[in-house]
Amino acid sequence: MNARSPTPHDALPCSIEAEQALLGAILLNPDALNYVQGFLEARHFSESLHRTIYQAALDIAASGRAPTLIALGAELSGLEMPANAPPLRAYLARLTAEAPNVINARDYGEMIVDAWARRELIGLAEATAAAARAPGVGRLRETLDDLDAGVIGLRNATATGDERDRSTLAGGLADVISDAEAQAAGDARPIPSTGFVDVDRAISGGYRPGRLYVVAGRPGCGKTVFMCASARRVARPRDDRPQFGVDIYSLEIDRRELSARMAANALAAGVSPLNYSNILAGKVDPEDIERLRAIERSFSRFALTVDATPQLAAEQIEARAKRTKQRLERQGKTLDVVFVDYLQIMKFGERYRGRRVDEIGEATASLKAMSKRLDVAVVLLSQLSREVDKRDDKRPQLSDLRDSGTIEQDADVVIVLYRPAYYDQRNPKVIDGTDSEAVAIAAARANDLEAILLKNRLGPPKTINLYCDVGRSFIDNGAKQW
Known part of the structure; x- marks a missing residue:
């Protein structure tokens, strides 16, 4: 019946x-x-x-x-x-x-949450049905986005602490041994490098799936430059490794600026580098246009997607990343790393309205859960508070994580960026040239960038020195002289 x-x-x-x-x-x-x-x-x-x-x-x-x-x-x-x-x-x-x-x-308590979730699911289904019936072309993708985000939000909200991903101790060790055997036989899929060898060594090889990496800094200290340099190196096809898929959620800058930054990054190590601002403004010579066309052709081979939609919530990011993963899998590829720029301008739900620390904590917990559900590495950019600027030593500390909440708790790795030139360029003694020693120091460290690992579940905390050229959106291993 x-x-x-x-x-x-x-x-x-x-x-x-x-x-x-x-x-x-x-x-x-x-x-x-x-x-x-x-x-x-x-x-x-x-x-x-x-x-x-x-x-x-x-x-x-x-x-x-x-x-x-x-x-x-x-x-x-x-x-x-x-x-x-x-x-x-x-x-x-x-x-x-x-x-x-x-x-x-x-x-x-679990019975109450279960009944609430079913009520919410009914409401979501009714809203989806109403949207599907509404006239108009081109709304299907938006409707599917809302449906996926709603389901993911419900899944997150109904996690009552039950034991997920259960295993016996022997079963867990068997998985570790299998991974080690595959590694020894050369059958294991390599993990994506961050693009910086010293950073890779410090965090056990690179961006591991199921982990949340937080890269934090003050405005202008190189967070987006780090993302562009790292994402391009992850996605760049190479003959000696599988191709890695990358999703970038740029909540602050649009896709044109991000593309200009990526192009400048690709040209930075060559004989005629270009500033990304000139590329974006079209202040380039005809021969530069041809070089940019060549970069465009190389980018077309990347398994890299840029989503510059502003104010996405964690659930919306997961829904879109899930579709990217499915699309790449149909092409025989994988989604390996998801970059989010940046935490504080994400969209937050009504659950903790006005309670900023709780909003931030819910977002980081959701992105951590997303890394495990989609089996990807999530690289989350985050702002640091102004407190760091008030100290004589401007090197950030964990306490400087803005609206920190559970950022430190949820992250597997926390990297804070310290770029001395950011402060030298604001030093009156350097600006007016009245202090020759300060000017000399500023010139000597103009391209210095310290990547400070304040939290590292995969190794000891340490400081890694990198080369940084902000104008060319370029970061490279160690000190480099041109």
Whole structure:
């Protein structure tokens, strides 16, 4: 017998009994809150009164007090109850009297989240159906983007700490041994190099799949230059290795500027380098146009996609990267590294509106989860706070990560960039030339760039010296003289 198709009038999924049981357990024993507050939020409750009670319990606990019956009654004393409902204290007392064992609190919490997710999924399906019915050509891609992002967002939001990717210890070691055997036999797929040999050595070979790499710096210190130099070297086809696929999400600069930067980077090691600003402005000679055409032809062989859509959320980035991965796989290629420029201008959802640290933390956690789900390396650029500029030693520290939240926690590697010329160019003694020693020092380190590994799960922290020419969007290994 076929199941009945749902109608628009079917009730949305909810679990009022689970909501009441959980709230009763918290009132009976405030320790029950510890079982659920890591994943359960007030928005997950279907009943508005229950949302209010649970949020009050969270607020009381955050203040260091126990969310007891008396404390909650006092906290919500001004709450207006629905018509025909018993007084608040009577309702709380009833919940307490009917409360189950505190041990079941987590189970009730997961039931509440499950019902919320199904309600959200129904809403997403209805919105998708409405968008699909709407007239107009060219909206399919946008509709699919919204659908994929919504599903990914739900997957992230319903992660209640259950054990995913489970394995026995022996099973995990067997995977490690298999990888080692494949490496010894020459059958293992190499991992993408960062493009900088000393950085590769420090982080165990390059960009490993399933890991989050954060590259941070002050504005003008070389973050985007680092991304362009590294991304081009990752994607550049070579005969001695498989081709690596790269996705770039440039939330700040448009695709023309990024392409000009990449072209300048490709020309920088030659005899006639060009500044990317001149390329972008068209201030080039006819012979330079021919060289740029040759670069264009070489770029056409790259498995590299640039998405310059502003203000993408983490879920939207994952949805688009997933489609890139599928497209490359149909071509017999792989997606290996995803670059995001940069964290602080990503789009954030309503969940933590106004709580910047929590917004940033949710984004980094989502991008870390994306690296594992898509089996890619994610390289996330991030701003540093102004505090670094107030110190005599301008070399950044982990505490300088702007709106840090869980950046340090989620990242496998944190690289901060220190470019002395950024500060020399703002030093009045250098600008007016009154201090010959300062001028000489500035000239000697004009192309110095320090890549400082402040966190490194794959090796010890260290400082790596690189050569940097910002105008030519170029970074190379070690000190280089032209």
